Amino acid sequence: MRILQKYRMRTPSTGREVIVEAQPGVEYVDRETGEQLQVIAQLLPVAPTPSELPWAVENLRFCNHCDQLAQKDLNDCPVCGRRMDPLET
C-alpha cells in the first residue's frame, strides 16, 4: 500500500518536471538549480492506494537506463532520475 501522495512538480526557471512522493511538511528543491519546486498536479489515484500506475499503460514507456515504466510525457525518468532517450515517432 502506498501511503504518500505523488505530486507532479516543476522547476520555475527551466520548466523541468518531476514526480515526487511528497512527505508532508518537506520542501522539495530542484537538484540542479536549488529552486523550490512548484506543485503542478496531484497524481491519480490519490494515496493511500496499492496502485503505482498513475496513468494508463498506453501512456507509459520503459526507461532506457533502469528499464522501469515512466510516463511518456516526461523527459527525465521518475525512478532513476536520468534523462531518457527521445521517443521514436
Ligand SMILES: [Zn+2]
Ligand atoms: Zn530510469
